[in-house]
Amino acid sequence: MTRQEISDGLWAVIEPLMPSTTGRSRPWTDHRLAVEGIAWKYRTGAPWRDVPERFGKWNSIYKRFNRWAEDGTWEMLLAEVQKQADAAGKIDWVVSIDSTIARVHQHGATLKRDTGGSANHKNPRFEPPDHGIxxxxxxxxxxxxxxxxxxxxxxxxxxxxxxxxxxxxxxxxLENVRVPRAGKGRPRTRPDRVLADKGYPSKTNRAWLRDRRIAATIPERNDQIAHRRKKPGRPIDFGDQQQGRYKGRNVVERCFNRLKQWRGIAMRSDKLARNYRAAVSLAATLIWIKTDLPPPA
Structure with missing residues (x-):
């Protein structure tokens, strides 16, 4: 017996969202083994060539993963489970934002830094010129x-x-947040409130949030407080109520903790930022399904 990477309950939710295995000159084999192999690779952080044979040929699994990373299948899968959660009213729109660093393995640092595409961040599948390294x-x-x-x-x-x-x-x-609606209507892009730490409190960011009527809970840095004392201005409201809200910001740290349980995410070995993002999207999809979406009856 071997431990399943994707349980039967998870697959019951994922299977209807996957691309059709037919309609091609050479029909795909069953998707489940391929997705199991992809999940195994990123959970363990192993090279593609070390994916066990029980999942199929490693090269076929990699080609399928790379094809779906290129055409945006993994992002669409994540968007679909977000849409289902939004339709059920299970998204908390008080959001938290932060970043985390991942070391790049030597296997992922073999491309020249100027061989990517244009820096169009509004396209979630773009390849940065430096490949994100x-x-x-x-x-x-x-x-x-x-x-x-x-x-x-x-x-x-x-x-x-x-x-x-x-x-x-x-x-x-924040512009990358686009949760589709279950029915007609544009995707939801604006949260009710943004929680962020002292790495984000610039005048530009606060003005951008105000223009979109998004409430903010972002503390000031010490240098900003000192600067305002020299040139008096309107202080940022960060009283007891805001401090109470700020305590909820730790959810983003817990999210990083869950993502980095996948060793292939904790240390990047992908040459392309597009593929690394696809792996994060797969892990994020499983987080959404495990927390909210029960398998269909």
Whole structure:
């Protein structure tokens, strides 16, 4: 007996959302073994060639994963489970935003840094020019910027190099939140409130949130407080009520903790940021299903 990577209950939810196995010149084999193999690879952090034969040929599994990363299947799968949760009223729209660093394994750092595509962050499947790999104090690193709902489920994400400042990425990450509606209507993109730490309190970010009527719970940094004392201005409201709300920001840290239980996410070995994002999307989809969506009867 071997431990299943995808339980029967999880697969009952995922299977109807997967691409059809027919309608191709060479029909796909059953998707479940391939998804099981992909999940095994990222849970263990093993190379593709070490995926056990019980899941099928490693090269076929990789090609399927890469094809679906390229055409956006993994992001669409995540969007679908978010849509189902939203239709059931199970999304807490008081969101938290933060980032986490992942070291880049030497197997993932073999491409030149200027061989990616254009930096169009509004396309979730774009490939950054530097492939989301940069040099910081920790060496070659990549950064996962993520916004989650009030229950710690991922809503939107972006992959950048590890030396990118959090403040500069806040608006781009929040613009990545697009939860489809079950019926007619545009996807929901605006949360009720944003919780963030002292890495995000710039005037530009606060103005952007005000323009969209999004409430903010973001403390000021000490240097900002000192600067306002020299040039008196309107202080940021961060009283007892705001401090109470701020305690809920830890859900994003718990979300990172769950994602990084997958060793292939905790340390990046993917050459392409697109593929690394696809792996995070798969793990995020399983988080949503496990927390909220029961298998169909």
């Amino acid at each position: 940069g040099r910081s104090r920790g060496g070659l690193t990549t950064k996962l910027h993520l916004v989650c709902d009030g229950r710690g489920r991922p809503l939107g994400m972006m992959i950048t190099s590890g030396n990118i400042n959090d403040t500069a990425m806040m608006t781009a990450v």
